[in-house]
Amino acid sequence: LIFTETSSTYMSDYMVPGGGDWSVHRGGTIYLTNTKDVIITRNLFTQLGSNGVALIDSNEMTSITLNEFVWLADSAIILVGSTNGIDGFSVTSQPANVLIQSNVIHETGIYIKQSSPVLIAVSRSTSVIGNLIFNVPRAAININDGYYGNHTLSWNVLFNTVRETSDHGPINSWDRQPFLSDAVQHGSPSLWQHYSYIHHNTIFNNYNSLWPIDHDDGSCFYEDSYNFMMYGGKKNYLG
Structure with missing residues (x-):
């Protein structure tokens, strides 16, 4: 299918x-909420006025594979959950176990510069694997908070990012507030999160990017390994 010319x-x-x-518009050309086992594959998303795919609140086991996203006003794929303040344990309203694999994403953020092809916000156990992402105004992949964790970013090729902003990197993370979850021990809420894993990515730190992997503002519980990073290393700030 071809998705195009949305408002x-x-x-x-x-x-x-x-x-x-980040601030986000909780909408998109494909909008999913309260779903399980949805597969979005082999589509073209082009010339859209907003986000491509929006996974809002509870979405389990969604697969987004083998698509192309190009010329989008905002982000390509956003995962945005909800909590009750810091309580993300009693409120299980988050995307979980989502697979984003083998997509080609480029020329996004035409209108919204504080956007990224893949945004992970208040979500659990997201896998971003084997995607090609380039020509974007800010990060290619942004993990917006420290809720739950257990994300995997691997075998992606990222270049020509942070072209229209600064103080950022192709892979960016933040963690400025605590969240309750049972990430460490099932059924037992705590402020600890599960480790996330960033490995075997090829990252070009060109344009205005400062660090290929930018763990900013308290980001922690990351294991970074076996990445090929050109023109820079990584940053850990207050994490």
């Missing part, structure tokens, strides 16, 4: 999903 949403409502810098 612009840059003057619509945006909300702050957590402790990171």
